[in-house]
Amino acid sequence: MIQIFGTNKNFDCKAAQRFFKERRVPFQFIDLKEKEMSAGEFDSVVTALSKREGGRTEAVEALVDKKSSEYSSFAYLDDSEKEDKLFDNQLKLLKQPVCRNGKTDATVGMEQKIWETWK
Template identity: 70%
Template sequence: MIQIFGTNKSFDTKAAQRFFKERRIDFQFVDLKEKEMSPGEFDSVVSALARETGSRADAIDLLIDNKAKDYASIAYLDDSEKESKLFENQVKLMKQPVCRNGKTAATVGLQQKVWENW
């Protein structure tokens, strides 16, 4: 089952939902304003991205929205602190949408080429 994490205000999140709807692929939308990722979900997303990027630190950097208003609050932290700061402030700091296919695959932002292979 594919999960889409994002907010209803995010145009990219809406585009991701439309992508899967048009292909009649079942997905679960999780509005981060109502229910943020659990520690387990967050860890599985970071782990899946780390397999692609090579490290957890790179995966966290990929998840951080550098256009967010609160970006300065995380930009200059050590890598060890960034992960907990991002987890605590998912709505304000995370790039959207975050799509997860099971526990092994995840994407950040619009990644239609990757989704087509799912």
């Protein structure tokens, strides 16, 4: 099943939900204000993204919302600290939506071309 992580107020999260509804693709929406990703979920998203992005460091960078007010506290960290900082501050630092298709595929942001391949 497809999972969408984000917040109800985020425009792109609403658009992602609409995308899957229109195509009658079942999904689960997880509001980060109520429940953040577990360590296992977060790890599977980073692992799935690292295949597309070229590595874990690049995947973590892709997951970060560079427009966030908290970005300055993240930007100058050592690469070895960034993944933990992002996990601990998901609501404030994650670019939304984060969509996960099982444990093997994930996207961040609006990625309709990739979503179209998901069943």
